[in-house]
Amino acid sequence: MTVPATDADRKLWEEAGVRLDLDGELATVTLCNPKRRNAQSPAMWRALAAIGRTLDGTVRVVLLRAEGVSFSAGLDRAMFTPEGIPGERTFMELAAAADQELDAAIAEYQEAFTWWRRPDVVSIAAVQGHAVGAGFQLALGCDLRVVAEDVQFAMKETSLGLVPDLAGTKPLIELVGYARALEICATGRWVGAEESVATGLANLSVPVEELEGAARDLAAALLAAPRNAVIETKALLQGAGGRSYDEQRSAERQAQARRLRDLAGIGD
Structure with a gap:
């Protein structure tokens, strides 16, 4: 269910470090706290989740970008301190919660x-x-990634005694394979633009000054294709990993039948 955003919603989101701009079928979500290198907090995660709930069927492409020199430096380290972030539970307080409560808290974070x-x-x-960390996983949450030549990905959770828990492990393995994903996560090393493109982590690398234009060019190319054909193709590709070869061929036939009938104006 989609819920339209109000001016009050938008103000609250910007206070949490996120801005939403709508332009027809394109939604642009901007991390807008460059002074903090777009460090992430539970308030930012709630804002991102809420933005997702507001997007209705008008939007076809979502562009996630960030202001400043860094996409996101990861989790606000104040969450690890006794003082924490005002109004939020610290990680130590979460650790002391009952199993069901702790699981629910992490599930709420993951929604973003x-x-x-x-x-x-x-x-x-x-x-x-x-x-870094949550910043890496947010980029992994998207279908496609365009990176600047200065990009530096890193999964630092293991270095802090934690695990990546913000829905980033499955897409990382799907993109780069188990062995490389394990090595990236367990060592916390930096992954630059050249390796990102070579391993499939990123679709394209461009000079820093060309990043915005390249991402918007890709958005325009996606918007140029018929919406239902893109939706059907995305579903086919997303489900391919869980199907056998013959099951995938069957799924292709069914999808194509729907497309042909739609184009011919023949209802179900």
């Missing part, structure tokens, strides 16, 4: 990272500078 791959939109992350 999961809606980007929903079937009715295609999402693009335009990533520059550092994308």
